[in-house]
Amino acid sequence: MNATKKKFQMPSAYTVLFLIIAVIAVLTWLIPAGQYQTNKETGDIIAGTYKSVAQNPQGLWDVLMAPVRGMIGTDSTGGAIEVSLFILVIGGFLGVVNKTGAIDAGIASIVKKNKGREKVLIPILMCIFALGGSTYGMAEETIPFYALLIPVMMAVGLDSLTAIAIVLIGSQVGCLASTVNPFATGVASNAAGIGLADGILLRVIMLVVLVAISIIYVYRYASKIEKDPTQSLVFAQRKEDEKHFDIEAINRQETITTRQKTVNLFFFSAFVIMLVGLIPWGDIIPGFTFFEDVTKTLSDVPFLGAFLGKDMAPLGTWYFQEITMLFFVIGIIIAFIYGMSESDFVKEFMNGAADLIGVAIVVAVARGIQVVMNDGLITATVLHWGEVGLKGLSSSVFIVLTYIFYIPMSFLIPSTSGLAAATMGIMAPMGEFAGVGKALVITAYQSASGIVNLITPTSGVVMGALAIARIDIGVWLKYVWKLLVIIFIITCLMLGVAALF
Numbered sequence: 001m002n003a004t005k006k007k008f009q010m011p012s013a014y015t016v017l018f019l020i021i022a023v024i025a026v027l028t029w030l031i032p033a034g035q036y037q038t039n040k041e042t043g044d045i046i047a048g049t050y051k052s053v054a055q056n057p058q059g060l061w062d063v064l065m066a067p068v069r070g071m072i073g074t075d076s077t078g079g080a081i082e083v084s085l086f087i088l089v090i091g092g093f094l095g096v097v098n099k100t101g102a103i104d105a106g107i108a109s110i111v112k113k114n115k116g117r118e119k120v121l122i123p124i125l126m127c128i129f130a131l132g133g134s135t136y137g138m139a140e141e142t143i144p145f146y147a148l149l150i151p152v153m154m155a156v157g158l159d160s161l162t163a164i165a166i167v168l169i170g171s172q173v174g175c176l177a178s179t180v181n182p183f184a185t186g187v188a189s190n191a192a193g194i195g196l197a198d199g200i201l202l203r204v205i206m207l208v209v210l211v212a213i214s215i216i217y218v219y220r221y222a223s224k225i226e227k228d229p230t231q232s233l234v235f236a237q238r239k240e241d242e243k244h245f246d247i248e249a250i251n252r253q254e255t256i257t258t259r260q261k262t263v264n265l266f267f268f269s270a271f272v273i274m275l276v277g278l279i280p281w282g283d284i285i286p287g288f289t290f291f292e293d294v295t296k297t298l299s300d301v302p303f304l305g306a307f308l309g310k311d312m313a314p315l316g317t318w319y320f321q322e323i324t325m326l327f328f329v330i331g332i333i334i335a336f337i338y339g340m341s342e343s344d345f346v347k348e349f350m351n352g353a354a355d356l357i358g359v360a361i362v363v364a365v366a367r368g369i370q371v372v373m374n375d376g377l378i379t380a381t382v383l384h385w386g387e388v389g390l391k392g393l394s395s396s397v398f399i400v401l402t403y404i405f406y407i408p409m410s411f412l413i414p415s416t417s418g419l420a421a422a423t424m425g426i427m428a429p430m431g432e433f434a435g436v437g438k439a440l441v442i443t444a445y446q447s448a449s450g451i452v453n454l455i456t457p458t459s460g461v462v463m464g465a466l467a468i469a470r471i472d473i474g475v476w477l478k479y480v481w482k483l484l485v486i487i488f489i490i491t492c493l494m495l496g497v498a499a500l501f
Contacts, residue, residue, distance in 0.1 A: 013415040017365045017422060021066050021372055025058040028376030036380045045429055050384040058376045066368030067361075070421075076374035080367040080421060082320040083182075083190050084360035087417070088353040089324045090136065090182055091360075093270070093331040095352015096345060100338045102263035105256040107145060111152055112255075118156045119222055123215045125149075126170035130211045133174025134203075135271045137183040137416070139453075139461045142167045146468045151245045158222050159232040160241055160469040161479055165218045168465050169454065169483070173214045175416075176450020176487070177207035180275055182323075184449065187363055188420035188442040190320065191370070192428035197278040199439025202498050206447070209494070210487060217483045233475050241470065263334050270330040277318035277326070291315040359417050366413075366421035379426065386430040396496035398434035399444055402427060403495055406448030411456060416449045436499050443498075447491045451484060 011019075033056060037049035073079025097103065107128065114120050129145075132138030149163035178185045179200055189196045225232040232238065281288045295314035299305040313322050335345040373379040390398060406419070413419040424445065428438040457463060457473055466476055 013362050013413055013418045014365055016413055017362070017369065017418055020422065021063055021365075021368050024369055024372045024378075025063045025376070028055070028372065028378050029057040031378040031381055033377035034381040034384060035377065036383065045380070045383065045432075047387060047433060050380060050387070053377060056375065056377050058372050062372060062375065066371045067365045068368075069371045070367030070369075071364035074371055074375065077367065077371045077425075078190070078193075080190075080364045082324075083187050083417075083421075084363050086182060086186070086320045086324040086327075087356050087360040087363065089331075090327050091356030092349035092353040093327040094136070095348045095350075095355065096331045096335055096340070097263065097267050098352070099340070099344070099348040100260060100263045100334065102256070102260035102267065102338075104145075105260045106264050108148060109256040111148065118152055118158070119219070119226070121149075121152075122162075122166055122219050122222060125166050126215050126218065127211065129167055129170030130174030130177075130207065130214075133171040134177055134179045134181060134207050135174075137175055137178070137181045138171045139175065142171050142461065143464055143468070146465050147245075150241075150469055153222075154238075154242065154245060157226050157229060159225055159229075159234050159238065160245070161232065161234050161471060161475070162218065162222045162225070164465050164469050164471065164476070165221070165479070168462065169214050169218060169480070170211070172450055172454045172461075173210050173487070174207065175453060176447055176491075177203055177210055178446050178450070179203045179207060180271065180278065181446070183359060184416045184420065184446045185442060186320070187417045188424045188445055189439075191367070191421050191424035192438040192442060194428075194438050194442075195278060195280060195319070197275070197280065199437070199443055200275075200279065202440070202443055202494070206443070206491070206494055209490065213486060213490070214483065217486070221479070233479055234471060237470065244470065259338055262337050266330055266334050266337065270327060273315075274318075274323045274326060277315045277322060279316060281316040292317075359415070362415050362418040363421045366415075366418040369422045370425040373425070382426060383429055383433070386426075387433045390430070390434045393434055395435040395499040398431065399436050399440055399495045399499040400492050402431065402436075402441055403444040403448050403492060406445045407452060410449045410452035414452075414456060416446070416453075419449060420445060440495065440498055444495055447495070451487055451491070454480060454484065 033053050034050055035053050036045040038045050069079075070077070071080050071084065073081070107125065110124060110128075111118075111121060114124070129138060129142065132142075145167050146164060149166060150160045153163040153166075154160060175181060175184065180186070180196055182196075185203075186196050189198065225235075229235060229238070234241070281291065291314040295312050298308055299310055299312060318326075331349060332345070335348075340348070370379070373382070406423075409419060409423065410416075413422060420442075424442065427445070428441045431438060431441040453462070455462065455473075455477060462476075463473070466473055
């Protein structure tokens with residue numbers, strides 16, 4: 001009897017993170033303990049103030065308690081509870097929006113309106129998907145659009161690969177250049193102790209440049225196979241694909257209703273309000289106090305001020321608590337507009353939150369790594385080694401090396417939230433020794449994570465999309481590898497230049 005050989009399966013992010021916590025605990029017995037003096041106002045460490053202290057090795061109890069302490073916080077490490085609660089609430093918000101079908105209907109409406117000139121859809125849809133990826137980490141939500149676009153693209157002489165590229169490259173390049181993506185930029189900013197909008201200007205520039213390059217890349221391929229269908233990388237299976245995919249699928253998509261249009265308006269306005277609320281306007285524009293003045297004026301109005309609440313935070317001073325409230329309120333408004341019953345709202349909100357409970361928990365588990373390092377008093381020692389090793393290393397070289405470091409790390413820990421929570425507590429302050437701001441380190445991290453998420457076989461989105469299109473991952477890699485090289489080079493250049501300022 002032949003025993004079936006079990007294939008190696010990559011452990012989940014939870015297992016990887018727990019193993020890292022255990023390894024870190026062992027290191028607290030081996031690595032000398034130390035401390036830095038910190039700036040009382042900002043909490044940042046002061047270079048050159050490292051000193052050795054008595055060791056405080058971490059044991060089994062500390063390892064098991066690390067995720068719990070990572071969630072609620074300790075004296076030495078902030079908790080992940082604010083971030084985790086925000087993730088659950090935005091999951092509920094997305095669940096309510098998805099129930100309305102507004103986003104699906106909106107994109108289907110755009111496809112219908114451009115029937116007969118489908119190549120125009122490439123830049124339009126890629127920009128929409130990129131915006132979704134950049135603002136809220138659009139990933140799994142893209143799955144329904146593959147089945148919608150594949151028949152459309154094939155019907156006009158293009159191929160299934162073009163359809164996959166529009167959605168997958170569009171959304172994941174958006175994630176790569178995340179502006180306010182709560183699952184990447186948000187978690188990383190919280191772990192680094194800076195505002196979510198810090199460094200947003202560079203990310204917006206990267207978003208525009210990389211999305212434009214990606215659109216040109218996909219459009220050129222589409223134009224090539226439009227002229228000569230045999231140039232398609234999946235031409236050999238075209239006849240089978242024509243039988244398999246329902247070319248008339250698009251005609252069965254419902255027309256977008258007025259209610260759904262209103263839902264989409266509130267959906268996107270939520271992210272605009274979040275962005276305005278998070279940007280520290282007073283720091284960017286000296287003397288700008290418009291939002292503070294408006295809030296104070298409203299608060300001083302008799303009855304209205306008491307009704308609204310005397311502790312209202314003005315736009316520009318918001319953080320996770322305020323944006324959590326924002327998405328919860330907008331979710332209720334969308335449910336009301338759509339005519340959703342109270343019971344349906346609660347059901348869809350809870351289902352949406354349940355979809356992201358794994359992400360919320362992985363943030364806490366990952367934060368446990370920092371808890372063990374800080375309580376074991378080895379964080380300062382590791383930073384001190386970095387301070388010594390970085391002497392003479394230019395800021396541009398450091399940030400490019402950081403970007404390269406995060407590429408294999410993104411394969412090891414595929415969860416963007418888990419990777420940020422696990423590493424940003426070390427990498428962000430280490431960057432300051434090389435003259436690199438924490439915000440730029442976060443940009444390097446999410447850029448690396450984004451490029452990996454275009455090709456990693458551990459991604460359910462990548463493999464799900466390719467399965468729907470009946471495309472082998474080898475064919476996808478053959479199609480996308482040149483774009484990956486271009487994105488890698490341009491990202492290195494942009495990071496290197498940004499580090500000089």
